[in-house]
Amino acid sequence: MPYLHAPEDLAELVGDGPAYRVAQLRSWLYETPVLQAGDMTNLPKDLRERLEPLWPFEVETEQTADGGATKKWLFRAPDGAAFEAVLMGYPRRVTLCISSQAGCALGCTFCATGQFGFERHLQAGEIVAQVAYARAYLRKHGLPGSPTRLTNVVFMGMGEPMANYDRVREAIRRMIEVMGMSARSITVSTVGVVPGIRRLTEEKWPVSLAVSLHAADDELRSRLVPINKRYPIDELVDAARTYFERKGRRVSIEWTMIDGVNDTDDQAFKLAGVAHHLKAHVNLIALNPTPLSTDRASAEPRIESFARLLREQGVNVTVRDTRGKDIDAACGQLRIKSTRGKGIGALSTAG
Ligand code: SAH
Ligand code: SF4
Secondary structure, eight states: OGGGSOGGGTHHHHTTSOTHHHHHHHIIIIISOOSSGGGOTTSOHHHHHHTOSOSSSEEEEEEEEGGGTEEEEEEEOTTSOEEEEEEEEOSSOEEEEOOSEEEOSSOOTTOHHHHTOEEEEOOHHHHHHHHHHHHHHHHHTOOTTSOSSOOEEEEOSSSOGGGGHHHHHHHHHIIIIISOOOGGGEEEEESOOHHHHHHHHHSSSOOEEEEEOOOSSHHHHHHHOGGGGTSOHHHHHHHHHHHHHHHOOOOEEEEEEBTTTSOSHHHHHHHHHHHHHHTOEEEEEEOOOOTTOOOOBOOHHHHHHHHHHHHHTTOOEEEOOOTTGGGTOSTTHHHHHOOSTTTTGGGGGOO
16 A cells, blocks of 8 residues: 555565666656556556555545536545545636544534544545545546646545644645645645644645634634634634734635524624634535534525625625535535444444
């Protein structure tokens, strides 16, 4: 499983061959990835055979939505850990949403991943392999009406990237330094693990930062996002503001619209204050209902008036389209329906 080796350690896999084999292999893995080692045409047959299985996971399910423009994969590692990635094609860009952990320990009430608890951290190679797999898929099959090049990667699948900092960092390094992606095309989304934001601030790469805020006062936020009790809003906003100042990258605020919970005019006014202070862009996204909660999405007119209120306060707002609704393409939902492995057993440990 070559993606579990650092790109600098591939010589171990190549064995006695000529020195240029290592560069050839690195190129097949990271620059022009292919779906099967058998397609690495300039490598000798015995080496290609030794490289199988190429991926550090099986593709347990592949689902398609939005007329083919959205693909969702559920990956299964040999130890049974399950995680997913969603590929979304648009006319001028293709975005891949990846996972940083199997499950998540932070237990946000409205999130399917959080409801099912933590399984394990993903290794750097398992994170990068999701990106390589999507690239290989795009090269081979493409998405209708979209570029064949992967333009953006967002850490908005399963898991909290800042809770798996070192491996996520190494995955980002490989994406930028080995795969040739630009730092700004990679977005790390965090629910507010402040020490992680501070560490990312010290890295040399200007990756994009998204803060999942969901509530603009500590009382409500601590109910929805338990980690808020440890890192309250003021600390989170301060860390995000420093990130913005040091990187010169506009931070985005993610806000899941939950009916009757965080969609009030009062929350909109408070959110406007935070957004101003951060000079942040706000993304509103309708809640995707989850099995272990009775929460529902805000109605469309409520989302529109919430957005209008923010705009009237001078805030930049986007109401995000919900891709892959019919395949539960948001946030750990596929794993719930899959009964193999530990997915359901994790229920008992849900935070
Ligand atoms: N742990 C990180 C990244 C993964 S979650 C974080 O929380 O930011 C990615 C995004 O999906 C977050 O913005 C999260 O708030 C959002 N999300 C989680 N559950 C959701 C749901 N049921 N419906 C809509 N968005 C959801
Ligand atoms: Fe974890 Fe993010 Fe889900 Fe919260 S929203 S439980 S941090 S994955």
